[in-house]
Amino acid sequence: MRFHLTSEQIAIQDAVRGTLRECWGMEQLHALAESDADFDPACWAALMALGVGGLALPEADGGAGLGLLEAALVCEIAGEAAAPGPLIGQILAAIAVSASGNAQTRALLPAIAAGERIVALALDHDLVPCARAADLFLTDDDAGGLRLVEAGEGVGIEPQRSTDRSRPVSRVQFRTAGAHPLFAAGDPMVQRLRDAALVLIAADALGGAQHCTDLSVDYAKTREQFGQPIGRFQGLKHQLAHMTLDVEPARALLWYAAYAWDAGLPDASHAAAVAKAHLCDVYTRSARAAVAAHGGIGYTWEYGLNYWFRRALHDGAWLGSPPLHRARAAELAGW
């Protein structure tokens, strides 16, 4: 029986957090938001140097032999920092290629695991984060199977004015592009990878929601009005208590979804759907509450809280809104 993080798992999170602190602060976020880029090569290189791209791969494939749980723990920290880059696409692509039986596709694995060939996630939407930086796209085919599409002339990319400034999206069209087959429609791996994607988005949402809460709590401890820290006032104290009461219990919901996926439990799809819906709602509520808890400063561009608020909007819509996944969860529960 073990249902809390090990010191090794905490060390992974600390390493990712430490790396992001060095390369990804408010200055870099503002700079990316004001540029027309959709990617930050230095931050990406620093993350990939930690080996997070191949974290969930078996050791035989050059990975760390860990699971989706550890991948989710990494995505949580990326969400906390509003880190740039298609981290979720990269991790999923590594898992997909490693599980593929196609030798030609498998030849891509070392470069994907190392983050040298960048993979953007292009499922369900034609809006794709970090598409211009991508060498490959993890996407579906017309029949509902999964494939990796090479970037190039056969892929149309139209940059968009993006809500999420940390992971700007482009409208992507796959025309006659070359593709590496992964899994045919009906292969159980298709649903499994979709479930994994939901878990990783939920992890990003958890990290973002926690960050919104932490920022608000820190602000309440230092900001003074009426000659005392505003966090002493019960009205605000209860709002902050409510925020953490929303976020902290949801952590275990995410852990369970990742654990169920790793262990191949029968309720893994259900757990992923519930986690995606619940965590994305928590993120939205937390980001809204954080702006309210800060007052005027929270509503400014300069303070930067808006980047997390915007990322909450993106995560909520990405691969389906919370009500859509609740409807799926209801179906999967046999209601």
Added chain:
Amino acid sequence: MDLSYGETAETFRKEVRGFLGREWQPAGRRGAELKEFVRAFRRLAVEQGYLYRSVPRIYGGSEQPVDVIRAQVIREEFGRARAPMEVGGNGVNMTVPTLLERGTEEQRELFIRKTIEGDYIWGQGYSEPGSGSDLASVRTRAELSPDGSRWIINGQKIWTSMGMQATHMFMLVRTEPDAPKHEGITYLLLDLDQSGITRRPIRQMTGEEGAHTFCEFYFDNAETPVGWQVGERGQGWFVSRTTLKHERASIGSADGLGRQFGKLVDLARETGRLADPVVRDRLAQIEGRVLSHRYSSFRLFSCAAAGDDAGPIQLMMKLLLTEIGHDIALLAQDLIGDAAMTEPRGAGTGAGRGPNKWLDQIMGSLGNSIAGGASNIQRNIIGERGLGLPRDLAMAGER
């Protein structure tokens, strides 16, 4: 992560199952015979080391090393067999741990065995009409008799659950009226069978009255021996705090919540509303919270088993459970429709109960916001102890 309990626990589970199969044979027994059978069964279970594990053998417990996984296996197997566990209540949950930690040898010998065998039933004498969340302001006073052998108690206590059945009370009384409020309180034990005490049940909003509701007590020169004082005179506040620390890691409340949620889904099905997309969405929203609570209780349990600190989540479980109860109540109210207009017969009366039996949960969920620490006090605790926010100036001296 791994949710299995491991091989040692599963071997132990077989042992517990074997014991229950042999010894728990209640069929055909009724009334006094059943009561005697239960008492004898509990004694056997204590001998096996299954009940009262933290209580020393000399006081009637089974004195087992702390092992939350074994304790959980015992709860699961007894629950499955519908076998009686510890007698529960304030006595087992509060009086016994307090006496083990702070009581005198004489007090332990007098009270612990009788309490765990169910002979003594304890009421809590904490709240007063003027002392709710501000508990340290209690005004019920106790003065020493002229010969110094007894405390003489005058005042009023309120909201005592099981008060009509209680044989004894543990209470906070003011003994040093001139001391700062936290330092003028003494913790006393009291025999309720005496002439200076009047008790009366308080009718609840559910309409329930009589034996099962809370009570108020009036003390008019009630007496208790000085030897029944727990801890030093004036230190009662701190004695009462040690009692509140004795919370147990268990998945029990999550199982209960899961069953309640299952019944809510059944209600939606029975009322023909389960296909309604609005109802499905609301159910799935609640399920997100129910499962968050469930897996957080696994997390707490896992931390307890490993001896790790779980952090602020342990401060949140009560409020979380309360709030989910409100969510369930609100959806149940919409689902039962017209049935909300008639009150159900009391539970256990044998009378037929329709969908309006949900009124018990709908009203009861409000009680959870108050009992055992009101929700706003829970929010203060989460904010101050969990998030490290500065204490309210008016409460800065509280602990």
